[in-house]
Amino acid sequence: MSSHSPAKFTPVAIGLHWIMAAGLALAFGVGQYMSGLELSPWKLKIYTWHKWLGVTLFLLVWMRMAWRSTHRPPALPATMNRRLQKLTEIAHRALYVLMVLIPLTGWLHSSAAGVSVVYFNLLPLPNLVPKDKALSHLFETLHQALNWTLLVLVLGHVAAAFKHQFVDRDQLMARMRP
Numbered sequence: 001m002s003s004h005s006p007a008k009f010t011p012v013a014i015g016l017h018w019i020m021a022a023g024l025a026l027a028f029g030v031g032q033y034m035s036g037l038e039l040s041p042w043k044l045k046i047y048t049w050h051k052w053l054g055v056t057l058f059l060l061v062w063m064r065m066a067w068r069s070t071h072r073p074p075a076l077p078a079t080m081n082r083r084l085q086k087l088t089e090i091a092h093r094a095l096y097v098l099m100v101l102i103p104l105t106g107w108l109h110s111s112a113a114g115v116s117v118v119y120f121n122l123l124p125l126p127n128l129v130p131k132d133k134a135l136s137h138l139f140e141t142l143h144q145a146l147n148w149t150l151l152v153l154v155l156g157h158v159a160a161a162f163k164h165q166f167v168d169r170d171q172l173m174a175r176m177r178p
């Protein structure tokens, strides 16, 4: 995998990485903020925007995975031992899985709560499951738990990136720089 490996991620992969990082941070912050609000028109509005943003990220992650499966990423630095390379691969895979499951459980939660999503007031999305209180509660809990898992993983991911930058000084960050 070394000799044919590109030096950088493609501009599309880099663009999607940073757009999604910003979008996920925003969806996370809005999600935290909105669930503590008293019922009001503002709360309903912000819930709707949270869902539209989340569905957009759901679309983007599928495009990103399609791009990823057809465009080889640069090989990890040879200074990383095999175990660390394997661990990195698993962590990146887990990030992709979470980027799929989080919006999916949000959508399932809304469906089970009996609230259909109309994407940007234009495209009605199907309800994935029938209205069911227990199911709605289950998906809400899952949505929350997966979000906290994402937060922990992303903190580790950012810490790893900073270690590469300031301790290893191996130019890894440059591969993902726009």
Ligand code: HEM
Pocket (backbone or CB within 6 Å): 017, 020, 021, 022, 024, 068, 073, 074, 076, 092, 093, 095, 096, 099, 154, 157, 158, 161, 172, 173, 174, 175, 176
């Ligand atoms: C300040 C925040 C972030 C920094 C500094 C950062 C940095 C990086 C860097 C340098 C890489 C390239 C690793 C390599 O060369 O192999 C990378 C890859 C990746 N990042 Fe981030 N990242 C950040 C936020 C995020 C967030 C919020 C997510 C969302 C879950 C994310 C998901 C990923 C994934 C999935 C990869 C693997 C790309 C692939 O191989 O397909 N990153 N990140």
Ligand code: HEM
Pocket (backbone or CB within 6 Å): 024, 027, 028, 029, 030, 031, 032, 035, 047, 050, 051, 052, 053, 054, 055, 057, 058, 099, 102, 103, 104, 105, 106, 107, 108, 109, 110, 117, 140, 143, 144, 147
């Ligand atoms: C990647 C995208 C998404 C992220 C990062 C995200 C994040 C969050 C977070 C952090 C919360 C607060 C959880 C808590 O109370 O601790 C939340 C709540 C919620 N999310 Fe999402 N979400 C995403 C996508 C979606 C989607 C696509 C939908 C629906 C179509 C959705 C529906 C909801 C609902 C209804 C709540 C409120 C739960 C409650 O009643 O407290 N989310 N989300």
